[in-house]
Amino acid sequence: MASLSPSISIEATGSGVADIRANVARRRRWDVLFAAFGLLATSVGVITLLALFIDLLIDGYHRLTPDFFLSFPSRRASEAGILSAWVGTCLVMLVTAVVGVPIAVSAGIYLEEYAPKNWVTTLIEINVSNLAAVPSIVYGLLALGLFVYALGFGQSVLSAGLTLALMIMPVIVVATREAVRAVPHAIREAAYAAGATRWQVTRDHVLPYSVPGIATGVIIGLARAIGETAPLITIGALTFIAYLPDPPLSTTPPYVSFDWLWSGFTVLPIQMFNWVSRPGTAFHANAAAAGIVIVVLTLLMNAFAIYLRYRLRKKINW
Amino acid sequence: MAAISTAVPTAVHAAHAAPKVKSSIRKLNFFYGHTQALKNIEMDIYEHAVTALIGPSGCGKSTLLRCFNRMHDLTPHTRYEGEIRLYPDDVNIVSPDVDPIEVRMRISMVFQKPNPFPKSIYENVAYGLRVRGVKARSELDGRVEAALRGAALWDEVKDRLQEPGTALSGGQQQRLCIARALATDPEIVLFDEPTSALDPIATASIEDLIISMAGSVTVLIVTHNMQQAARVSSYTAFMYLGELVEYGPTNELFTRPREQKTSDYLTGRFG
Ligand SMILES: Nc1ncnc2c1ncn2[C@@H]1O[C@H](COP(=O)(O)OP(=O)(O)OP(=O)(O)O)[C@@H](O)[C@H]1O
Numbered sequence A: 001m002a003s004l005s006p007s008i009s010i011e012a013t014g015s016g017v018a019d020i021r022a023n024v025a026r027r028r029r030w031d032v033l034f035a036a037f038g039l040l041a042t043s044v045g046v047i048t049l050l051a052l053f054i055d056l057l058i059d060g061y062h063r064l065t066p067d068f069f070l071s072f073p074s075r076r077a078s079e080a081g082i083l084s085a086w087v088g089t090c091l092v093m094l095v096t097a098v099v100g101v102p103i104a105v106s107a108g109i110y111l112e113e114y115a116p117k118n119w120v121t122t123l124i125e126i127n128v129s130n131l132a133a134v135p136s137i138v139y140g141l142l143a144l145g146l147f148v149y150a151l152g153f154g155q156s157v158l159s160a161g162l163t164l165a166l167m168i169m170p171v172i173v174v175a176t177r178e179a180v181r182a183v184p185h186a187i188r189e190a191a192y193a194a195g196a197t198r199w200q201v202t203r204d205h206v207l208p209y210s211v212p213g214i215a216t217g218v219i220i221g222l223a224r225a226i227g228e229t230a231p232l233i234t235i236g237a238l239t240f241i242a243y244l245p246d247p248p249l250s251t252t253p254p255y256v257s258f259d260w261l262w263s264g265f266t267v268l269p270i271q272m273f274n275w276v277s278r279p280g281t282a283f284h285a286n287a288a289a290a291g292i293v294i295v296v297l298t299l300l301m302n303a304f305a306i307y308l309r310y311r312l313r314k315k316i317n318w
Numbered sequence B: 001m002a003a004i005s006t007a008v009p010t011a012v013h014a015a016h017a018a019p020k021v022k023s024s025i026r027k028l029n030f031f032y033g034h035t036q037a038l039k040n041i042e043m044d045i046y047e048h049a050v051t052a053l054i055g056p057s058g059c060g061k062s063t064l065l066r067c068f069n070r071m072h073d074l075t076p077h078t079r080y081e082g083e084i085r086l087y088p089d090d091v092n093i094v095s096p097d098v099d100p101i102e103v104r105m106r107i108s109m110v111f112q113k114p115n116p117f118p119k120s121i122y123e124n125v126a127y128g129l130r131v132r133g134v135k136a137r138s139e140l141d142g143r144v145e146a147a148l149r150g151a152a153l154w155d156e157v158k159d160r161l162q163e164p165g166t167a168l169s170g171g172q173q174q175r176l177c178i179a180r181a182l183a184t185d186p187e188i189v190l191f192d193e194p195t196s197a198l199d200p201i202a203t204a205s206i207e208d209l210i211i212s213m214a215g216s217v218t219v220l221i222v223t224h225n226m227q228q229a230a231r232v233s234s235y236t237a238f239m240y241l242g243e244l245v246e247y248g249p250t251n252e253l254f255t256r257p258r259e260q261k262t263s264d265y266l267t268g269r270f271g
């Protein structure tokens, strides 16, 4: 009696385990297969990006000297540089950020916190999302009519900055709304219950807690704007500038000047485009070098966005 | 002279004998869109006492509580009908003519789930004062300390007021929320199942706190837990399907319910 039942049960368990293992192995196969496929798919993306970047590096690395950053464009490829282009990029981005960010963030917060939920708001919401998908050259056409001619801003840094601001605003509005929506309702209730007005709730809670998400949207928008070429060519960016706009700050009164807003402009991708379209490998090396600068700038901005999100999120846990 | 000096103590004594009404609910209906969640509620809330709202899930306890600080104004398509009169000034706090901010400055609330702001302990408690425009550091310091003492939290946090409120334990967070509600010297404090997310020890400390608060502030508490209602409250209201079924002193309602529905609920036959 005593010896019989244990031997039976051990045998039964033994074959049971074998069955289970076979079953697991069979199902595991798909795990392994999908993991392999996923790795391959990921590699295609990463390797393509790496290959492109390495190609740029090989072509343009030797041109990345301090002189390259401090020289104006020139008919001689070896003397040409990106001074006017990167200064132009900085000034245009300044206008884009100063105009686009406050308007887009306010709009996003208004839509989420203040606007009554009715069909008008829904219509606006749908349109804003659609605007984010409008091709950038369409913004260029709009800006050509509106800023350059109708408002008379001309082919200036101001027009360029406003064009790109228009272009990135939908992205920032959407990011702002998502960030604002992620603030728990319980926090809003707590603040309202303490006697706060809508504006106080927005200023003290909703806005501060959604800064990580908003900042991410802003940086991704700006990173997109920095590489934009088509709309700026449409509004008449110059391709050869051998001067700098008036500096915004000076040591003599009145210390600040806004003349640079009216200056003609070029930006990095346009300079690059210009060099690519010229015959001769020497200019192509310049184009590659300018490309490296744009890629590095974009990657740095994205890295900063990730860092910011990580740092700020860590401070806020509900 | 002599007549006045003898008359005054008598008057005070009389006031103690008959509990003073802090607020009276008259013919109150409340609607979420077309759904009526409260039906013709009539009820007096007594000053400096704890009143408990009990009843099965979905009967409208939270809905009634949130009428008192006009929290429903944050939800679109909601509508109040009737009156909640607040004394001594006799204003109807659910009237559209009364600003909900004004109401929330007089009546504060503690929620079911602790909801401290992701700010420092100090700023959590000071928030109600800050939105009112109190800036003087000395006044803020004094009232933050008083509120934290009132919430039995001062000794635990006095050395780390600048740490985030979200880093406290669940029970401490709820006491922080109570301190936040007390800091503004409210006339009524509303509690919506304040201990349902807490362990028994934290629950006991919150209950002690609520008992100690009565006497200086009027408390209205929603609870699922009948023992809790019996322990902390002087008056209990039993609600069912949006109606007030029975309301009276807690010991009477629990020992001699007048309505069949109440006794069925108390004996656990439904709910
Ligand atoms: N925002 C809302 N929109 C529509 N109906 C709602 C809303 N909130 C609550 N209700 C309804 O109102 C009724 C009362 O809800 P309420 O939250 O007041 O119940 P409660 O007594 O607090 O229940 P519980 O004990 O589960 O918290 C319920 O039937 C509920 O479905």
Ligand SMILES: [Mg+2]
Binding pocket: B061, B062, B063, B192, B222
């Ligand atoms: Mg409830």
